[in-house]
Amino acid sequence: MKIGGGGGATGVAAKKRQRTGSSNRLSSTVAAIDSSRPDEILDECSHKPSALRRTASHSHLPISSRGAFNDSASADTVLRLYVDCPFDDDDAESISAVDSLDQSDVQIYLHSDVLRRCEYFEALLSERWLNESKDTAGDSGSASKMHRFSLGVPDTPRSIDDHITVLQLLYTDDYSATIDSVSTALSLLEVALKLIFEECIKACVRFLEAVPWTEEEEKRVFSLIPLLRDEETKDLLARVAPIKHDSSEDMLRGLIRAALHNHTNMAFVKAFVAKLLRDFSSKELARRVLDRVFEMSLKVVKESLEEYSSPDFRCDHNDPEAIQRLNLHTAMTNGRHLLWLVERMIELRVADTAVKEWSNQVSFTADLQRAFRDDAWRNYVPGLPAVVLRCTCKLANAVSMGTILADRQVRMKLVKNWLPVLIACKDNVSPMMPNHKQLYLELEETFLRIISTLPLSDAQELLQQCLSFSTRNVEDCPHLISAFTTWFRRANRSHEQKDFVCKKFGDWAD
Template identity: 25%
Template structure:
């Protein structure tokens, strides 16, 4: 092994040894390369070099071989359990890594996902996310009780923020697996309680960060509703608009002002794409409601001082067009209906 002195040098010696047919030197180089760590560039060079050298050097590639589906499933489920758990804070970085890698496993990029989203995976993900939602609901109920008794518990608010972070990640996974419906329904049911809690908490940076995290999750939920990914009854769609529209409207100037005052605090920066996503989702949902409900919402918007955001201009334009042509459209439908009855 003394002849190798590094991966690059060992590869050079190995090339010569293979060309000259020196089995002992080949064995030494193979044993060395199989045992030592590789840098990323070295790994690429190994991949470009070793496969053409035959079976005698195959042990070098053992760490790069595809894993069988059973083993992949085993590590996925173990990582999923940890990613949706509530470990002590020193393990949060490990938990974040588990979440990132689970998302990566399911992502289709230049390569196919590491595992196919079969029913077993979907059921296990749904089960783990339900446990996460149950934990979140317990925190929300506990904070509501504290609110009624005028108790302030920063530890519970931190737990709420942590759980919201996990739920935002869960939205990504559920979306990839196309199983977000139960999550959307649960968030819809929890929304009133959640707004009640976060609206009562003002001033502190941590509370503002928690409110922003609430908005991020809500944006995912409203997108799913607005674009028909999850179909909800009219009453629930109306509820979500009437509840979250005022909240989002008051949050935008607040976040903008805080961001201007504390430019160094990057944790309070909020992705402009999320504001746009919320606005687009509101417009999409509003346009699915009855003309009467649209009228109420748009009237309130036009009379509100915070008319600039969310900008419901598109919904207003569509409402104007639909309202203007409604009688002509429905008259035509009525004539067709009467003709059909006469026949």
């Protein structure tokens, strides 16, 4: 695109400069601009403002009344835009390429009082005029000279067009017709920051703050934030950077709680939050949040069962039946929450803490056994035993499969504390529903696999408690037969093997 005549007066030598980029607010612009008079090429360094900075406020300068944009008849300034392409001094091909850039040069006729709306040009022109005053002292009758500048622009698509658009905006106070998309606002903002065109900067920032961004646009916004003043970046930063260091943790905890407590279409919300957890970038953060919510839900279930099972409960309430019903429903609701949390933790392989906590529930499992020997739960929460045992089965199965690597004490206590609950459910949950029967069988097999990982002395104690797994038809309980067969095989090793083991223990003791 060309406006006006070409700018060939400067030649190749004037264009040989290193590309400095467009991201530094002023320094890059200074390094890319040179000034020249009609009759001479000025030294590049002698006519650059050396210490220009954006001020806190910028007065609104009047728009030129002497002409319009690119009006050669009234203009007192000629600005040449050219592509600033870096090359090696000894590279003949690069020099040839620079010569070919003449065809993309743009010469624009402008007005100095309008250019003053940019702090860069205001400083440049002020210095220029001071030099001119020295040159023309005593010659007041001489005609004013045309100001000529050259501005290098990055070698990127639409770079020259963006610069031209910003220069056109100098001649208007209405930016809304031009700044109509995020892409346009970002491109013009880069140029406005170079030229320190305050009104344009504010207009671009205001547009960006008010509209959505794509991911790529957000990256561009973030890259420009360091070049803006604090008051300009406040609203933009609030969108792209957390104010608190734990914002992600708060958000994730809130989503999980909402999925568990606050929605009627709970199944859909739970599925959505589960998807977010699977795709979450920080496994450690997800672990912390899930551990915390798990701990809170478990606490509610334990307290509800503790109050329900308390022998002094009926003496403390006027309507004990209603309170008992509320306690059971509370335990059931939060038990379902626990099951969902356990499934998520196992899925993400972050259930280590949950297994330790679940294996250490001596008082809770005692309350459950007392509750299941009562008849009240059958009328109010018949699914409570299945929910509690599913939580146990999920965690125990993950331990037995190696998904969760639990130490020996955790494995032993997991079976020792929850095996009596399984036995109490089998003895008191009647008639036995088909799905319950399958659940009991799965948990029996899982417990027996865990017992096989324990020392023989611990396994001996626990296996004796598993006799309730037997059935009238011995062939229907192969898992129990296999467990005892394994234990006896290990206990009845030959004397030679026992001597070898004893010697090893003796060596370790020594």
